[in-house]
């Protein structure tokens with residue numbers, strides 16, 4: 001565990017310096033080559049734990065140190081150990097001893113003593129310190145204050161539940177490829193493999209415990225894909241009919257492209273701006289034995305477009321990811337309030353550009369994994385005010401088919417069964 005703490009401290013240091021965890025985690029893992037797969041997995045868990053409860057760990061650390069810890073790695077190591085002491089069931093003295101050993105490995109002579117003193121003081125003073133933080137929402141909820149304030153303003157009834165949900169472990173949900181097997185048959189396969197799971201409706205199956213994908217029976221053969229149940233609404237809402245020309249404009253890694261093609265025979269073009277991510281679309285299509293045109297392109301301009309209108313367009317636009325923060329715990333600390341406006345501007349450009357490519361009578365489904373109104377309902381209201389040839393159709397979630405928790409106007413709230421997503425369906429008049 002000492003090795004896991006060290007790796008997690010590297011990753012947390014990188015995130016606190018402004019880098020994504022998706023980039024920082026592999027970098028941190030590569031720095032400690034002797035780590036076993038178990039230690040690597042533990043390091044990943046510790047990094048998530050620390051970033052999930054960062055504000056709380058940071059508040060205790062500030063209270064326990066008269067001046068900021070000068071070395072970034074020791075600072076991060078203390079955050080990791082405090083997060084463990086606060087939110088894991090690991091033995092307290094083992095956590096402290098391992099953190100002291102990890103500090104020793106840095107060869108900073110003062111570090112072992114400091115780590116030992118801070119963590120032992122925490123164990124002694126925890127209750128007294130905790131009473132100082134009860135009025136600090138940032139510490140209680142573990143989000144930046146601007147994020148809490150925005151949710152309070154936009155969801156006066158649900159904001160607390162949404163914040164709490166964002167600090168839970170995300171569910172691992174599969175989409176059964178109904179071209180290759182059925183939900184019932186796959187549930188039986190899982191049962192035989194000793195993996196408890198539950199059908200959520202539609203093609204969605206939620207695992208009781210997450211597992212690495214390569215352990216899932218039939219993954220390589222394309223029987224299933226990993227996809228949140230909320231995201232599995234996109235394909236049915238888009239209402240693709242046999243033979244239609246469909247554009248998935250922000251498609252990588254291809255979850256929704258593949259779901260559409262598993263459901264209906266259609267001519268799908270999958271576009272994305274990122275070459276490396278686009279390769280994942282091609283890989284997923286191959287694994288699932290599906291065919292689509294895969295194109296590198298910017299959904300915000302038309303230089304890749306052949307001029308032939310699409311019957312259906314899926315615009316799963318880049319966004320703040322505020323609805324999936326439990327999967328991307330670093331986002332809480334990396335995002336800034338001004339990012340929301342920046343995303344809204346980018347989304348507006350993508351939406352207006354794609355609208356030119358939609359056939360008359362065609363439908364465009366706008367999707368985000370955000371819960372902030374600026375990227376969602378306000379975005380669509382603005383679009384409708386600028387485009388008189390657009391009408392908004394109701395998004396009909398048939399909850400007896402695939403259950404979901406809805407706020408008004410196409411907003412799915414994050415729950416234990418699905419992520420927070422927004423859907424708006426537009427038709428061209």
Ligand SMILES: C[S@@+](CC[C@H](N)C(=O)[O-])C[C@H]1O[C@@H](n2cnc3c(N)ncnc32)[C@H](O)[C@@H]1O
Pocket residue numbers: 231249250251252253254255256257271272273274277297298299300316317318319350369
């Ligand atoms: C929310 S993800 C899409 C997820 C995907 N639809 C799925 O279900 O697997 C957003 C994607 O938009 C891509 N993207 C960002 N800006 C873009 C742009 N201007 N044009 C096209 N793709 C873009 C990103 O690379 C990213 O892959």
